[in-house]
Amino acid sequence: MVVASVDNLADERSKAQFDVGAMKIVWAGSKHVFDVTDRMARIVASDPEFRKDNRTTLGRKELFKNTLRKMAHVVKRANELRLTEEEASKLRFFVDEPGYLDLHWGMFVPAIKGQGTEEQQEKWLPLASRMEIIGCYAQTELGHGSNVQGLETTATFDPKTDEFIIHSPSLTSYKWWPGGLGKVSTHVVVYARLVSGGQEHGIYGFIVQLRSLDDHTPLPGIIIGDIGTKFGSGAYNTMDNGFVCFNRVRIPRNHMLMRFCQVTREGNVCLSDVPKQMVYGTMVYVRQTIVSDASWALSRAVCIAVRYSAIRRQFGSQDRGIETQVLDYKTQQSRLFPLLASAYAFRFVGEWLKWLYADVTERLQANDFSTLPEAHACTAGLKSLTTSVTADAIEECRKLCGGHGYLCSSGLPELFAVYVPACTYEGDNVVLLLQVARFLVKTVSRLAAGKKPVGTTTYMGNAEHLMQCKSSASSPEDWLKPSVVLEAFEARAFRLAVACARDISKFSTPEAGFAELSIDLVEAAIAHCEVIVVSRFIEKVQQDIPGDGVKEQLQILCFIYALHLIHKHSGEFLSTGCITPEQATLANEQLRTLYGQVRPNAVSLVDAFNYTDHYLGSALGRYDGNVYATLYAQALRDPLNDTVVPDGYEEFIRPVLKQTMRLSRL
Ligand SMILES: CCCCCCCCCC/C=C\C/C=C/C(=O)SCCNC(=O)CCNC(=O)[C@H](O)C(C)(C)COP(=O)(O)OP(=O)(O)OC[C@H]1O[C@@H](n2cnc3c(N)ncnc32)[C@H](O)[C@@H]1OP(=O)(O)O
Numbered sequence: 281m282v283v284a285s286v287d288n289l290a291d292e293r294s295k296a297q298f299d300v301g302a303m304k305i306v307w308a309g310s311k312h313v314f315d316v317t318d319r320m321a322r323i324v325a326s327d328p329e330f331r332k333d334n335r336t337t338l339g340r341k342e343l344f345k346n347t348l349r350k351m352a353h354v355v356k357r358a359n360e361l362r363l364t365e366e367e368a369s370k371l372r373f374f375v376d377e378p379g380y381l382d383l384h385w386g387m388f389v390p391a392i393k394g395q396g397t398e399e400q401q402e403k404w405l406p407l408a409s410r411m412e413i414i415g416c417y418a419q420t421e422l423g424h425g426s427n428v429q430g431l432e433t434t435a436t437f438d439p440k441t442d443e444f445i446i447h448s449p450s451l452t453s454y455k456w457w458p459g460g461l462g463k464v465s466t467h468v469v470v471y472a473r474l475v476s477g478g479q480e481h482g483i484y485g486f487i488v489q490l491r492s493l494d495d496h497t498p499l500p501g502i503i504i505g506d507i508g509t510k511f512g513s514g515a516y517n518t519m520d521n522g523f524v525c526f527n528r529v530r531i532p533r534n535h536m537l538m539r540f541c542q543v544t545r546e547g548n549v550c551l552s553d554v555p556k557q558m559v560y561g562t563m564v565y566v567r568q569t570i571v572s573d574a575s576w577a578l579s580r581a582v583c584i585a586v587r588y589s590a591i592r593r594q595f596g597s598q599d600r601g602i603e604t605q606v607l608d609y610k611t612q613q614s615r616l617f618p619l620l621a622s623a624y625a626f627r628f629v630g631e632w633l634k635w636l637y638a639d640v641t642e643r644l645q646a647n648d649f650s651t652l653p654e655a656h657a658c659t660a661g662l663k664s665l666t667t668s669v670t671a672d673a674i675e676e677c678r679k680l681c682g683g684h685g686y687l688c689s690s691g692l693p694e695l696f697a698v699y700v701p702a703c704t705y706e707g708d709n710v711v712l713l714l715q716v717a718r719f720l721v722k723t724v725s726r727l728a729a730g731k732k733p734v735g736t737t738t739y740m741g742n743a744e745h746l747m748q749c750k751s752s753a754s755s756p757e758d759w760l761k762p763s764v765v766l767e768a769f770e771a772r773a774f775r776l777a778v779a780c781a782r783d784i785s786k787f788s789t790p791e792a793g794f795a796e797l798s799i800d801l802v803e804a805a806i807a808h809c810e811v812i813v814v815s816r817f818i819e820k821v822q823q824d825i826p827g828d829g830v831k832e833q834l835q836i837l838c839f840i841y842a843l844h845l846i847h848k849h850s851g852e853f854l855s856t857g858c859i860t861p862e863q864a865t866l867a868n869e870q871l872r873t874l875y876g877q878v879r880p881n882a883v884s885l886v887d888a889f890n891y892t893d894h895y896l897g898s899a900l901g902r903y904d905g906n907v908y909a910t911l912y913a914q915a916l917r918d919p920l921n922d923t924v925v926p927d928g929y930e931e932f933i934r935p936v937l938k939q940t941m942r943l944s945r946l
């Protein structure tokens with residue numbers, strides 16, 4: 281059945297004022313990445329083994345087995361098609377189902393690459409890449425996650441046998457949460473307190489075999505299982521997040537990842553000449569990948585909400601004629617278009633962060649550790665900012681789709697449930713923002729000592745100006761000047777950071793001040809992270825961008841992104857004196873104009889994400905716009921509709937009806 285709604289999207293597409301094909305390349309990052317991504321997405325979409333529309337109706341056991349089947353199929357297809365690492369990782373991505381492969385490739389392998397010696401890499405990486413072993417990453421414990429220094433698991437060196445004894449001394453020391461651990465992994469990188477010669481030497485990673493490679497049973501001394509069902513139907517329940525208790529499990533000495541710290545045969549602990557934080561390297565790597573992933577999740581939700589808002593009509597007609605597309609309501613636009621702009625903003629900052637990470641890695645390899653604090657602050661801050669915004673945005677997109685957004689067939693409830701733990705894993709978002717704040721306060725105090733700030737804090741070098749400047753915006757159009765926008769963001773961030781540093785110094789100790797002012801510090805950290813995102817977006821739109829109208833659309837989105845933040849944080853922009861109430865009003869006026877400019881292009885701007893219907897997994901977000909027929913078809917497929925008269929009628933409905941009839945006769 282083709283309904284009128286389908287035409288809506290064709291109409292919308294005909295209004296586009298830019299080259300959608302060229303925008304697809306900009307979104308992907310390059311023609312090469314576009315081609316690979318497009319091919320992998322289509323392979324997944326066309327393979328019935330990767331069907332996912334029944335996920336929310338399956339029980340946990342069935343769901344998990346289903347994921348195991350898909351993961352095995354991924355591995356099989358990757359081998360059959362001789363996929364490169366890049367292609368295989370895209371293939372896994374489009375399968376769109378959290379599973380042990382994410383942790384194997386996303387954390388176990390990177391941990392060995394980052395923290396293993398060359399010899400250790402030569403031993404373990406081929407086994408892992410051929411998947412002769414399956415690995416995961418176990419850092420968090422029942423009692424401690426954020427506080428890594430508080431981990432209790434011990435790795436005690438026994439010089440008699442040349443082994444480490446891995447031990448969980450208490451219930452709170454059980455490893456708890458690692459994905460892939462509960463039921464699948466054969467090996468794990470465990471983080472534990474290194475003890476040698478009766479002394480503690482800090483937290484390090486150790487490779488431990490968990491299960492027999494013959495029959496998958498846990499090895500002696502290991503108690504292991506799944507931690508239980510998680511939030512939402514389907515969602516992250518495809519993953520076997522697990523617990524493990526080690527009862528004096530012995531591993532060979534060379535199973536300690538020894539790139540940054542070696543334990544000799546005699547038990548001497550030799551630290552290499554590198555900062556101890558290098559042990560946290562896997563987290564930095566993964567945080568960086570999470571920023572890129574945020575733009576995918578956000579753009580997916582926005583794609584669904586934009587297409588559906590073009591289809592959905594409510595009110596506005598006289599005598600039952602055609603109603604208004606909800607996308608035409610300014611309130612809908614003011615909720616949706618900043619999210620569309622944020623998706624593009626996060627995509628570009630994610631690409632930049634990837635570059636930064638590669639640059640820092642190269643420097644670290646050359647024993648230059650100077651950029652490590654900035655890399656930590658950027659990855660921690662941007663991970664926190666982008667995941668918090670994305671989680672909230674998915675929920676906002678659900679509401680933007682009205683009642684139908686609440687149906688699992690909209691794809692949004694499951695997307696939210698899968699995505700929201702990103703605010704917690706790889707570092708709780710508030711804890712990470714406090715790390716950024718620590719970095720900022722240090723930068724401000726170094727500034728006072730005459731040190732020049734570098735990297736993303738370079739703007740703070742313009743201290744005198746940033747403390748005094750008053751915005752020159754005197755018309756709505758002035759808010760389209762990159763220099764005006766940037767100055768406001770930089771001044772707000774700098775003034776907030778300086779105020780925190782100044783107020784901390786009034787306390788008896790910096791620690792006391794930091795603890796007491798942590799609410800302000802978190803706000804200063806967010807302001808700094810927003811400077812990074814806004815300035816990267818501005819930089820992007822100032823480059824040469826091929827394709828008719830592409831640059832113009834990105835400019836519109838860039839200013840929507842910046843001006844909606846000025847509106848959102850107007851309290852901070854005003855209280856720090858960076859802008860006046862009149863200038864805030866002008867910014868809002870400009871924002872409204874920009875919404876009008878993006879409106880005819882909205883559907884094409886989400887088409888540029890190039891998502892398949894399989895990946896979107898949404899009746900509301902379908903490319904062809906055939907929303908209502910799909911909703912109906914999916915409702916009919918619900919297990920509850922297998923029979924017309926429900927199971928339970930005889931036992932529970934009929935007796936009630938009978939009882940009611942009896943009562944009414946009385
Ligand atoms: C291509 C495919 C990719 C696929 C990707 C797949 C991803 C799969 C995703 C799957 C989903 C979920 C997996 C989830 C996994 C996990 O969650 S693993 C567990 C993660 N755990 C955490 O993140 C814990 C968070 N806590 C911490 O990081 C630290 O404990 C914390 C930073 C909060 C504090 O550390 P302390 O040692 O106590 O440090 P502190 O005293 O505050 O600071 C000392 C000093 O060190 C600096 N620092 C801290 N961290 C780092 C770092 N990572 N790098 C560099 N420097 C760091 C800190 O700033 C201080 O510096 P200063 O100069 O003394 O101020």
Ligand SMILES: Cc1cc2nc3c(=O)[nH]c(=O)nc-3n(C[C@H](O)[C@H](O)[C@H](O)COP(=O)(O)OP(=O)(O)OC[C@H]3O[C@@H](n4cnc5c(N)ncnc54)[C@H](O)[C@@H]3O)c2cc1C
Pocket residue numbers: 383417418419420423424425426427456457458459516521701704705706707708709710711714
């Ligand atoms: C889906 C999922 C997958 C995961 N996968 C893995 C995995 O594969 N491997 C692994 O090792 N771990 C994994 N984890 C664990 C994850 O890394 C931790 O949950 C995370 O680091 C947060 O730690 P926590 O749970 O101890 O939170 P807590 O630190 O207990 O946080 C609780 C609250 O306290 C606040 N808080 C804590 N410290 C401070 C502070 N200093 N100042 C202010 N507020 C503070 C937090 O903001 C939060 O509101 C996973 C978690 C989830 C949800």
